[in-house]
Amino acid sequence: MRCIFVPFKGKSLNSVIKFLRKNYRNRCVGIPRWFLEENADLPGKKPFVEIDFLDKTKEQILSSTGPILKTIILSCHYVVPIISVMEFNEIINDKEGTIINFSFSGQLGDRDKKFNIRLGDYAMTDFLIELVEETKNWIEGSSNGTARIEELLSIREEKIRNDFEKRFWRLSKGGNNSRGKTLIVVYFDPLRYMFSQGYSCDIIAGLLKKFPHLFNVCIMLLL
DSSP, rough: OOEEOOOOOTTTTTHHHHHHHHHHTTTTEEEGGGGTTOOOSSTTTTTTTEEOOOOHHHHHHHTTTTTHHHHOOOOOOOTTTTEEEEHHHHTTTSSSTTEEEEESSSSSOOHHHHHHHHHHHHHHHHHHHHHHHHHHHHHHTTHHHHHHHHHHHHHHHHHHHHHHHHHTHHHTTTOOOOOOSSEEEEEEEEEHHHTTTTHHHHHHHHHHHGGGGGSSSSEEEEO
């Protein structure tokens, strides 16, 4: 699977769908089932496929969470970035888990968009080993759960910011102009969001033991 697509209402929705159909016709682009009410015709048409949680236990645990957090967790589960429209940023931007929210307003062709989506894919894969294992070790060795997680969140944030600066340097050094945004890159830390929502250290540790992928970083690219 190349990415998860959120068909959120927006001015660019049709153009993003066309972009994905044109450039990923031989790959799978997943759409979470909870976003299909108004887009029921998309699954079954290449490259779109309906996706859901493969683990019923995981679905039961997360059944009370909203569609955005479930989609973020689904992204971590499949280790692929989320693609959506610019308007999706209105929901994500003010959430506690958002570490990077960078807007680029230079020219981007299809090749540039594919390149940046691939960078997001690589980042999530690279983080999977380093960040998940480090998080697991920190939580398992915690004597003061809250203090340890707060310290861990700071370490994760530093790693996330460093990764963005190194990986997406072409965008951050690129030519911004007044023509409007053409790409938004978001790095979202589900661990920070869960902690801000009142998940205790014990609950987070329990989730980590069962579902370590949930503690990866979710990367979104909004077109």
